[in-house]
Amino acid sequence: MAQSDLHLKRVFYDAFRRLDRGGRRFQPEVTAIEVRFYPYAGLHHTIRVRAGRVYVRLSDLFQAAPPEVIRALAFLLVARLLSRKAPRDQERIYRSYAFSPQLLRASDIARRQRGRKVISSANGQVYDLERIFARLNRRYFDGKIEKPVLTWSKRRARSILGHHDAAHETITISKILDARECPEWFVEYILFHEMLHIKHPARIVNGRRYYHTVAFRAEEQSFPRYQHAQEWLDHVVRKRQELRARAA
Template sequence: MEDSLITFGLNLQKRVGKPMHLRFNENTSTMVSISRVEGVTRVSLHKMFAQAPEDVLHHLVRYVQGKQKSPGPVIRDFIEENYQRLDYSARIRPSQLFVEGSYYNLRDVYDTVNKEYFDGGVDLNITWYGRLRTSPRQRVTFGLYYDPLRLIKVHKLLDSPLVPRFFIEYIVYHEMLHHVLPGYTGSDGRRCVHHPEFQSREAGFKYFEQAKQWIRDNEILLFG
C-alpha cells in the first residue's frame, strides 16, 4: 500500500504542475479536502485514491488545479463506491461499546432483529449513546449508523420502561437497513438515503405502523 501511495502522490504532483502538499488520510467522513495557503495547495486525500482509475485522476487533477469548483460527479461516484468497502470496525474496542442499559440490552435487541429479518447474517457493532436527560424541546436522533465503523448507536433516551421494545427494535432495524441498503447519489447530484427500496423494506417491519404511531403519540413524553 505504501508504495502505491508514493507512486500515486508523485504522479498527482507531476500532473498538477504546481506546488502542492499532499497528505493521505483514513477518515470516515471527509475523503478529499483542498485548501490554498500562501501559494501552496494543501490536499488531503483518503488512501482509497491510490487505486483511482484514469478518469477519476483526471478530474482530481482539475479539482486540485482549481479548474473545477467542486469534486464533481466522477469523484463523488468513486468515493461512494469505495466508501461502502471501508471497514474500520477493528478500531472499536469492546470496552467502548455499552449494550447493557437499565431496562434494555441492545445486543439482545440486535440479535432478535438480525435473526428475524436478516437470517442472522448482518455483523455490526451496537452501543447506547447520548444523555438520559435532554433540554426541553431538544430534538434527538434516536438511531445513527456509522458505515466504516460498522456501528449502530441508539440514544439512551429510549432506555426506559415507558418505551416499548418494539419501538427500539424498529430503530435498530432501520439502522441495519442503512448497512444492507446503502444510499446513493442521484443523477441530480443529491444524496438519496431513504430511497424507494429502503422505504419498501422498512415497511416490512412487522410493527412499522405501531412504531410510527407510537412516536406521534409520545413526542411530549420524550421531548417535554
C-alpha cells in the same frame, strides 16, 4: 474522500496481483474490495472474503499513516489471507511504524478509552442491544447483516432516536428508549430501521445523498408493528415538544 477510498482499494488490488501472480488463488476486481478504517479498541486490522467480496478493516489509528506503510499493511493482510509469506521488507516497514512510540501510545489510549466502554454500553439498564440485534438479524435478514458497533447514546436524546454511522460502522440508539416504559418492540423497530441503513447504503444522485430510498421504505414497512411504531414515534416527538414548551 471518494478519491482516497479508491486509492485504498487500488493498494489492496495491487497487493493481490503481486502476491498471487498467476491469479490461481484469488484475484478480486477493484470494485469487489472494500476498505474501511475502524475504531478498534487496540491496534488491529482484519481482512475477509465473503461471497467473492473482500472486506478490509484497518485500525483508524492508521488513518494518517504514510502511503508506504498502508501499502506494507496491505501486503501483510493479503498474504495472511492467501496463506503466503509476506515480503520481508513490507513486514519491516509496517513494524517500524506500528511499533513507533507515538503509535503505541495512541493505541494504548484507544484501548483504554474504547475497550470496555464500547462493549458494555450495548448492554443498557433494561435492554441489551446485542441480543436485540442478533434476534432481528436472524428474523429479518437471514443473519446477513454484519454486526456493527452497537451502543446506547450517552445523553438521553429525544430528537434522534437512532443513528447509523457508516464510516465507523456504528449504530447508536438513544438512551431514552432504554427504559421500562418503552416497549421492547419499539426498540426493535428503531434498531431495525438502522440495520436497514446497513443493508441499503445511501444512493448518491446528482451529488445528493438519499438515505431512505424506495427500497428502504418498502422493506421498513414490512416490520410487523410498523403502523404502531409510527404512532409511538409521534408520541415520543410530541412529548419532546411538550417538554420544550414547558422549558420555554
